[in-house]
Amino acid sequence: MDFLNNLLPHLLNGLALGLLFALIALGFTLIVSVMEIINLAHGSLFALGAYVAMVIINPGFTDSGALGSYYMSLPLGLRYVIALVFAPIVIAIVGFGLEIILRRTYGKKKEYGLLLTFGAALVLEEIIRLIWGPAEQFLPTPDAISGAFIAHGMIYSTYRVYAMCFGIFAIIMVWLFLEKTPYGAIIKAGAHDSEMVRALGINLPRLQMLVFGFGAALAGIAGIILTPIWGLRPHVGIDATIPAFLIIVLGGIGSFKGAVTGGILVGLAVGLTGAYASDWSLLSMYLLLIAVLTFRSRGLFGKKTALEA
C-alpha cells in the first residue's frame, strides 16, 4: 500500500501528460487521415498556441488607454479563460493559412507536402524566436490551479490534476464532436474516402481547411495547458511533435481509440520511468514504440491505409 501511495503522484503525472499527448495526437491524426499529410509543423503550432495565450493574458502595452487598462484590471482567471478560448482560434486561422499553402502540393508526391510542413515548422519557430526572443518565457496561470496540495501524506501538484481533468474533458468533447454531430460524420467520411465525399457534393477543399484548422487548434490548446509544466521556449514544439508521432504510430494511424490509448501509454511510460530513472524517461517511449511495432506493424488499432502505398 505504501508502494502504491508513493507511486500515485507519478501515475497522476504520467496520466496528465498522456492525456495531453493524446490531444496533440488527435489533431495530428485527423489531419493525417483526411489530408494524408504528416504535419511536421504541428509542434510549432503547439508552441505558437502557448505564446499567443501568453500575449492574450498579458498583452504588455505600456500606454494602453481606457480599454487596455480595463482589460488589465480583469482578474487573471478571467483573462486565462479568454486566452483559452481565443488563442486556439488564432492558431486555427494560422492552420487555415498553412492549409491554403499546402494545397499546391496536393496530387503530387506525398513527400512534398511533408517537406513543406517541415519548412513551415522552421519558419514558425524562427518567427517565434524573432518576436519573443530565445529566452525561456512564463505562461501565467490563475492561483486557483497553481500550487500544491497534500493527500495521504503525498504532495500533488494542483496544476497537474487540472491538466488531467482538462485533458479528459477536451478528449470527450472531441469524441462527442466526431461521433454525435453531422460535421463529425463528414470528417470521418472524408478520412475514409475523400473522393467519395466530394462526389456526394460536399465541399472538399473547405472540409480539408476546417479539419486542418481544427487539428491546429487542438495543438494550440494542448500547448496552453502543457507549457506551464514544460516551460515555454521557441523549440518546445519539437518536444510535442515527437511524442505525437510516436503515439500515432503506436495507436495506429487514423484511429481515435489508438490516439487516446497510445497517448496514455506513452504518458504513463514517461511518467513512471521518470520516477525511477529520470534521465532515461524519454527513451522509454521510443522503446515502447519499437516493441509495439515489431509485433503489430500498423500499431495497436491501425488498419491498412492509402498512406502505405
Next chain:
Amino acid sequence: MLTSPRGAPLVNVQMLIFFAVLLSYPLWASSAGLYQYLGVEIAIFVIYALGFNLLLGYTGLPSFGHGAFLGVGAYAYGLWQSAFPNVFAGLLIAIVCAGLSAGIVALFLSHRRGIYFALMTIAFGQIFWFLSIKLRWITGGEDGLLNILRPEIDFRFTSINLSSNVSLFYLVAILLIAVILILWRVVHSPFGTALQAIRMNETRARFAGHRVWLIKWSVFTLSGAIAGLAGGLLCITQESAYPDVMSLHASGFVVMMTLIGGGFVSFWGPVVGAIVFILARDVIGAWTETWLLWYGLLFMAVMIVEPEGVVGVWRRIEARLKGKTAGVAPVSAAKREAV
C-alpha cells in the same frame, strides 16, 4: 526517369566538369570570395546528401533520422582517433559503425512503407540522438568529444598535414570523387533499377520478383554507411563530434538539401542542393541572424512553385531553349501517375 535502362558510361561529361571544378576549388576560391574551409564543408555535405538521395530520390524512402548515422560516424571516428590515431583506419571504422547501426535499424524498417517508414526513422533517429546525449562516459554528453586533433597522414615517402584546410580539402575531394563513381555505378546497376522500381510501385516490384525487403535493407545500410563516412570527415574537419548533428532538425536539413537541388529527378540534385544549402547559410547568415527563417521560406517557395528543385528549373529552361516546351510536362505527368 533518373537513368536510362540501357546502362550508362563509367564517366560522363557532367562528371568530368564537376571533378575539374572540384579539384581546382582551392585555386579560385579566394578570388570568388569564398574560403577554403567552406569547400571542405560543402564536399562533406555533398557526400552525405548523395548517399541520402539513394534512399530518398531513388528508392522513394523518406528518412527523417539520417543524422543519426552521420553522428555515429563522427563519434566512431573520434573515439578511434583518441585511441589509435590513424585517419584511414578511423574513417573505415566510421563507415563500418554507421553501416552496422543502419543495418540494425533497417531490420526494423525494411518491411515498412510510406508514413510508417518515415515515422519509424524519426523514432530511431531520436533514439540515437538521445543516447548520444545520455551516454556521457562514451560520448561526452551534450558537449560531445572535443580536441580530436587533425593528424598527419604518413605515406613514408611524403606526409600530409591535415591541419591545413587545403590538404584536408583534397582528402575530402578524392573521397567525394570515389563516392560519386561508386554511386553512379550503383544506380545504373540492376540493383539501381530495382530501387527505382520500388519507388514507382513497391507492390509491383515485389510481384516482378524483386526481394523488396532485402533491397530496402541493403540500400538503407549503404546509405547509412556513406553518411558515416561523411560523419568521420566532419569530425576531422571540426575536430570534434557532438550530438547536434543527430537532432531532428539536422536530419531534416539533409532532406531539404536533397530536395531543393532536385534529388527526385537527377543524380546531381543533391550535389546542387548541398552547395545551395551551405552557400545560402553563409550568404543569408551574413546578412541576418535569422537565416533559418528566410531559408525556410525559400524552401517552402521551392516546394510550392517547383518541387523538382534547381535541377527541375534547369531542365525546364533547357527544354524551352531547345524550343520544345511540351517536352517536360508529359514526363512529369507520367511520373505523377506512376507514383
